[in-house]
Amino acid sequence: MIQTLQTYWKTFPPLLQYLIIFVIISGVAGGIAAYLTYFERKVLAAIQSRIGPNRVGRYGLLQPIADLMKLLQKEDIVPLRADAVLFRAAPYVVFTSGILSLVIVPFGKGLIAGDLHIGLVYLIAVSSLTVIGIFMAGWASNNKYSLYGAMRSIAQLVSYELPMGFALLGVAALAGSLRVSEIIEKQQVIWFIVPQFLGFLIFLITGIAETNRTPFDLPEAESELVAGFTTEYSGIRFGLFFAAEYLSVFIVSAFVTAFYLGGWLSPLPLPLSQALLNLTTQVLANMGLEKSFLPTLLLFNSMFWFFLKVSACIFLLFWVRATLPRFRVDQLMGFAWKILLPLSMLNLVIAGLEGIVWNLFYPT
Amino acid sequence: MGKLEDRWNLFIQKTGRILYRFTAFLFSLYVDVLLGFFVLLAGVVWGMRKLYRWLRAFFRVARALFAGHLVTLGYLFKPKVTIQYPFQRSALAPYYRGRHYLVVEEDTGRIRCDGCTLCAKICPTSVIDVFGVGKGEERRPAKFTVNLIACIFCGLCVDICPEDAIKMVRDVELASPWRNDAYEHEPYRPNVISLPQMMIFEDAIYPDGRPRNKNLEAEAAKKAAAAAKASEGKVASHA
Numbered sequence: 069m070i071q072t073l074q075t076y077w078k079t080f081p082p083l084l085q086y087l088i089i090f091v092i093i094s095g096v097a098g099g100i101a102a103y104l105t106y107f108e109r110k111v112l113a114a115i116q117s118r119i120g121p122n123r124v125g126r127y128g129l130l131q132p133i134a135d136l137m138k139l140l141q142k143e144d145i146v147p148l149r150a151d152a153v154l155f156r157a158a159p160y161v162v163f164t165s166g167i168l169s170l171v172i173v174p175f176g177k178g179l180i181a182g183d184l185h186i187g188l189v190y191l192i193a194v195s196s197l198t199v200i201g202i203f204m205a206g207w208a209s210n211n212k213y214s215l216y217g218a219m220r221s222i223a224q225l226v227s228y229e230l231p232m233g234f235a236l237l238g239v240a241a242l243a244g245s246l247r248v249s250e251i252i253e254k255q256q257v258i259w260f261i262v263p264q265f266l267g268f269l270i271f272l273i274t275g276i277a278e279t280n281r282t283p284f285d286l287p288e289a290e291s292e293l294v295a296g297f298t299t300e301y302s303g304i305r306f307g308l309f310f311a312a313e314y315l316s317v318f319i320v321s322a323f324v325t326a327f328y329l330g331g332w333l334s335p336l337p338l339p340l341s342q343a344l345l346n347l348t349t350q351v352l353a354n355m356g357l358e359k360s361f362l363p364t365l366l367l368f369n370s371m372f373w374f375f376l377k378v379s380a381c382i383f384l385l386f387w388v389r390a391t392l393p394r395f396r397v398d399q400l401m402g403f404a405w406k407i408l409l410p411l412s413m414l415n416l417v418i419a420g421l422e423g424i425v426w427n428l429f430y431p432t
Numbered sequence: 433m434g435k436l437e438d439r440w441n442l443f444i445q446k447t448g449r450i451l452y453r454f455t456a457f458l459f460s461l462y463v464d465v466l467l468g469f470f471v472l473l474a475g476v477v478w479g480m481r482k483l484y485r486w487l488r489a490f491f492r493v494a495r496a497l498f499a500g501h502l503v504t505l506g507y508l509f510k511p512k513v514t515i516q517y518p519f520q521r522s523a524l525a526p527y528y529r530g531r532h533y534l535v536v537e538e539d540t541g542r543i544r545c546d547g548c549t550l551c552a553k554i555c556p557t558s559v560i561d562v563f564g565v566g567k568g569e570e571r572r573p574a575k576f577t578v579n580l581i582a583c584i585f586c587g588l589c590v591d592i593c594p595e596d597a598i599k600m601v602r603d604v605e606l607a608s609p610w611r612n613d614a615y616e617h618e619p620y621r622p623n624v625i626s627l628p629q630m631m632i633f634e635d636a637i638y639p640d641g642r643p644r645n646k647n648l649e650a651e652a653a654k655k656a657a658a659a660a661k662a663s664e665g666k667v668a669s670h671a
């Protein structure tokens with residue numbers, strides 16, 4: 069199945085290939101963002117002893133679509149004194165930076181849109197692009213709450229970039245590579261969450277901060293700043309900011325999975341997973357499927373484990389949101405510079421020592 | 433070159449100075465090292481204290497965070513408190529004071545109220561408007577309205593009524609699309625009650641106005657059954 073697809077794929081002109089990839093990625097991004105809102109509302113509701121959306125469709129499953137329809141129908145207001153061009157462009161910048169990170173998300177074994185050899189650097193570079201969009205929105209709105217929100221957001225994102233980069237350096241040092249797929253393959257020995265537990269915590273915390281979510285939601289703190297940099301936005305432009313937030317939740321979870329939880333690798337011990345795979349191929353062969361189905365099966369297997377781990381991570385983020393209150397601004401900056409940054413440097417030292425031990429047992 | 437003695441003296445002088453300087457150097461080194469050691473010790477102690485305090489605070493915070501997350505996780509598995517209103521209703525107290533209604537005599541089919549206006553007089557918010565027509569036994573209210581917007585549902589009208597003619601139903605759905613329905617609400621008479629309201633009504637009160645409690649009724653039935661059984665057993669034992 070995959071082979072036939074690949075042969076067809078090679079006959080397509082490059083432009084068509086790009087177009088297809090673009091459509092798939094935007095669809096995946098939109099779908100993920102839309103249904104994460106549903107998932108979050110359900111999880112939050114359950115933790116608060118409520119039911120959550122259950123009116124539109126069975127179990128409220130069509131709620132995100134209804135919300136999208138509502139946002140599309142609403143009036144797209146541009147304030148009179150706003151900088152109209154910047155104001156209109158900002159949501160696209162924010163959302164596009166999310167989609168750009170999606171390029172190196174390893175959905176399954178061999179299912180990466182672009183497996184860059186500088187994947188880690190690319191991730192850090194692209195995830196900082198959000199700042200530009202947010203400041204465009206805050207500045208162009210010509211509203212003090214928007215501006216406050218945007219400035220807080222920039223201070224926060226720039227501060228939390230540093231520990232995040234140091235935490236990722238630990239991963240790169242252990243894996244000996246910046247390519248996402250190689251980092252994941254290196255974790256066949258042991259998931260990096262074990263040797264890099266401190267790095268995992270730092271990456272998780274900075275990841276939550278990068279997504280502008282509780283307890284780091286100062287840029288859009290509704291009790292202080294109305295709605296932060298999204299105050300003046302309405303309709304689908306607000307929806308784009310919203311979608312970008314949930315997309316970044318997915319991306320953070322995906323990279324926590326890829327860098328610390330073994331990505332698409334199965335958590336089962338190797339003999340057991342091998343036996344399961346043999347059993348499945350046997351069953352499939354008895355059902356009359358060809359041997360050539362095996363690569364597809366492996367792909368689905370890896371995708372299953374990846375999405376399971378990502379769902380667990382996303383649940384963790386929602387759980388954190390349901391539990392913790394918001395930071396104070398000075399505490400926020402102090403936490404980044406005085407606690408997380410030294411800890412991440414310590415983590416880098418630990419990673420170096422571990423790398424020496426690692427090389428003793430598994431020389432490259 | 434002087435005499436040997438001079439040269440000797442000079443030698444002694446120079447060596448002595450060198451020895452003195454060397455000794456002084458060694459002594460100062462010793463003092464430095466000693467002082468340095470103490471300073472270092474103090475620094476290490478201070479640093480360890482600081483580290484200990486930092487770590488203690490860190491683990492306290494970590495433990496608090498963990499405990500908090502466990503609490504919220506516990507709520508994830510607790511039953512939901514939501515009542516989905518039009519489909520589910522919360523139980524009202526058996527004596528709940530809701531919408532008013534006027535009792536109808538079963539034999540004559542007429543309302544009991546004779547328009548004495550006592551209820552209108554005792555009403556603390558003056559929401560009842562009664563106008564009685566006729567003489568003696570024939571006297572009946574031509575108009576009996578309650579302003580449900582201002583009513584505080586204190587139940588004084590029910591208590592004061594000498595004929596037990598006005599009662600309250602366990603009906604809390606007082607919303608209406610027309611304002612006049614609320615301002616000049618004509619209390620139910622049982623023969624104009626629509627079906628679902630009738631069900632609430634039946635559940636709440638007996639036709640004569642006594643509140644009915646299904647649980648109590650069931651308990652009474654059980655007790656009666658038990659008593660009957662016991663008496664049967666007694667009879668059997670006697671026999």
